[in-house]
Amino acid sequence: MIKVQNLIGGYTGSPIINGLNLEIKKGEFFALLGPNGSGKTTLFKLITGQLPIIDGEILILGKNILTLSKLEKAKKMAVLTQEAHVSFDYTVEEIVSLGRYPYQKGLLKQLSRADWNVIEDVMEITNISHFRKTPFRMLSGGEKQRVLLAKALVQEPEILLLDEPTNHLDIKHTFQMLDLLKERQYKMRLTIFAILHDLNVASLYADRIALLNKGNFLEVGNVNTLRKTDQLKKVYEVEIKHGSHPTIPKPQLLMTPSFTTSSNLLRFEDSYKIEKTKEYIHVQFNQPLRTISNGVIGEGIQWLTHFCNFHVTKNYNCSKPEKDLQTWMTKYSIPHEQAVGMMTAVKLENAVILKKNIEGIPMLAIVTAGVRNAVDITYGSKKRVTQTIGTINTMLFIDAHFTDGALVNGYMSATEAKVKALHDLHIIDPYSNTIATGTSTDSLLLGLTQKGEKTPYAGSGTIVGKGIGQIVYSATKEAIEKYIKTVQNQA
Numbered sequence: 020m021i022k023v024q025n026l027i028g029g030y031t032g033s034p035i036i037n038g039l040n041l042e043i044k045k046g047e048f049f050a051l052l053g054p055n056g057s058g059k060t061t062l063f064k065l066i067t068g069q070l071p072i073i074d075g076e077i078l079i080l081g082k083n084i085l086t087l088s089k090l091e092k093a094k095k096m097a098v099l100t101q102e103a104h105v106s107f108d109y110t111v112e113e114i115v116s117l118g119r120y121p122y123q124k125g126l127l128k129q130l131s132r133a134d135w136n137v138i139e140d141v142m143e144i145t146n147i148s149h150f151r152k153t154p155f156r157m158l159s160g161g162e163k164q165r166v167l168l169a170k171a172l173v174q175e176p177e178i179l180l181l182d183e184p185t186n187h188l189d190i191k192h193t194f195q196m197l198d199l200l201k202e203r204q205y206k207m208r209l210t211i212f213a214i215l216h217d218l219n220v221a222s223l224y225a226d227r228i229a230l231l232n233k234g235n236f237l238e239v240g241n242v243n244t245l246r247k248t249d250q251l252k253k254v255y256e257v258e259i260k261h262g263s264h265p266t267i268p269k270p271q272l273l274m275t276p277s278f279t280t281s282s283n284l285l286r287f288e289d290s291y292k293i294e295k296t297k298e299y300i301h302v303q304f305n306q307p308l309r310t311i312s313n314g315v316i317g318e319g320i321q322w323l324t325h326f327c328n329f330h331v332t333k334n335y336n337c338s339k340p341e342k343d344l345q346t347w348m349t350k351y352s353i354p355h356e357q358a359v360g361m362m363t364a365v366k367l368e369n370a371v372i373l374k375k376n377i378e379g380i381p382m383l384a385i386v387t388a389g390v391r392n393a394v395d396i397t398y399g400s401k402k403r404v405t406q407t408i409g410t411i412n413t414m415l416f417i418d419a420h421f422t423d424g425a426l427v428n429g430y431m432s433a434t435e436a437k438v439k440a441l442h443d444l445h446i447i448d449p450y451s452n453t454i455a456t457g458t459s460t461d462s463l464l465l466g467l468t469q470k471g472e473k474t475p476y477a478g479s480g481t482i483v484g485k486g487i488g489q490i491v492y493s494a495t496k497e498a499i500e501k502y503i504k505t506v507q508n509q510a
């Protein structure tokens with residue numbers, strides 16, 4: 020669709036683009052990325068014909084761009100630049116209708132019914148119909164951008180060239196514009212070539228990207244190329260880490276500022292407070308912890324400050340546990356957006372709070388345990404209906420610095436320790452009559468202060484992993500023993 024061969028070009032003086040090759044296929048969304056001054060706009064202007072080519076060639080649908088007339092080019096490609104000056108006092112509708120000029124016939128060059136249909140459709144989808152009679156100059160930057168996109172779309176081009184199209188747009192309009200372009204790409208096989216600055220937006224929308232640096236491509240490939248953070252660091256000179264979007268299989272990048280605030284200077288024991296009532300246990304740290312949890316709220320890997328375990332009655336109807344926890348936290352002025360929330364039917368007076376310093380690593384474990392729903396996970400395949408609420412909720416706070424991998428390691432270590440406690444206490448799955456490995460609704464949280472040297476492992480072969488094992492084992496065992504004693508006393 021677009022073929023760039025040995026392209027050389029720029030301004031007076033030495034060329035900015037020096038021998039570039041690139042091929043963009045029909046129906047592809049191609050994003051051009053690169054730092055300020057890398058030559059993106061220069062390449063863009065060479066493709067659109069705004070700058071003369073010094074050497075090499077650009078083919079559009081197999082034809083050398085220099086052989087195409089202005090009208091032929093306008094029917095094939097539309098351009099949305101950053102420098103769209105509209106000198107006259109045109110209304111929005113007039114500006115958009117200018118996009119139909121390649122199709123106007125006859126001496127009078129009037130717009131036909133068909134032209135108006137296209138204009139109406141495009142104004143509708145770009146959400147600008149309501150200010151069609153407004154003078155262009157009276158619009159905001161973002162509104163102007165949408166009008167200029169509409170003008171480009173009414174050209175009904177096969178190729179759309181965009182220089183930072185989302186520059187003035189807020190998040191809603193950025194996503195609206197790119198969704199619209201994506202729809203056109205899929206429905207009409209529109210080819211899109213866009214300069215984008217936001218690497219994460221490029222990852223979500225582009226099929227392929229090119230990373231331009233000093234007039235040369237450092238990388239060209241699909242969006243997973245953005246996982247090459249060493250290359251990104253080289254050109255942007257910013258600390259970048261790649262992760263993944265939580266629901267779409269696309270990379271997302273996280274930038275770390277050079278500026279950091281002073282870290283937690285308090286001793287671990289002084290950096291939290293525990294509030295324990297009949298209704299809830301609330302642990303609040305003075306700074307967010309790096310957490311991993313399967314809590315009803317605050318699940319996954321996050322940075323959180325508040326950690327709660329709420330008591331519920333045995334016949335609690337848990338159809339909306341997330342909503343309920345949020346309501347309860349709000350009632351006690353606990354910000355649920357910054358919290359992990361668990362629930363238990365176990366009496367909170369039976370909670371075990373254990374503080375240990377294992378080989379110089381301070382740890383705090385808080386466990387509530389009920390084992391009425393004890394399950395041997397290795398037995399049977401049928402889904403069982405939970406009869407009663409009986410759950411082991413574990414919160415473990417560690418004054419250490421874990422990588423995300425170590426968090427997962429630590430989660431495994433804590434689970435293994437819980438299983439050992441169930442084993443040693445001979446807790447039985449009533450269905451299988453075998454030793455239980457947990458209950459059907461266990462929750463586990465690990466919270467790390469991220470102080471000190473980074474630890475990449477927290478499994479059973481490490482000091483910290485062993486420490487996790489020991490504290491979780493002791494706390495779980497004691498909590499189950501307390502629970503059993505209470506049940507026996509009630510019997």
Ligand SMILES: Nc1ncnc2c1ncn2[C@@H]1O[C@H](COP(=O)(O)OP(=O)(O)OP(=O)(O)O)[C@@H](O)[C@H]1O
Nearest residue numbers: 029030031035053054055056057058059060061062
């Ligand atoms: N009109 C011009 N005359 C001479 N040099 C120019 C001109 N416009 C840009 N340049 C130079 O060309 C180089 C590439 O600029 P270009 O505008 O292509 O970069 P860019 O990647 O689009 O940057 P940005 O992200 O800042 O928009 C820069 O060194 C710039 O100073």
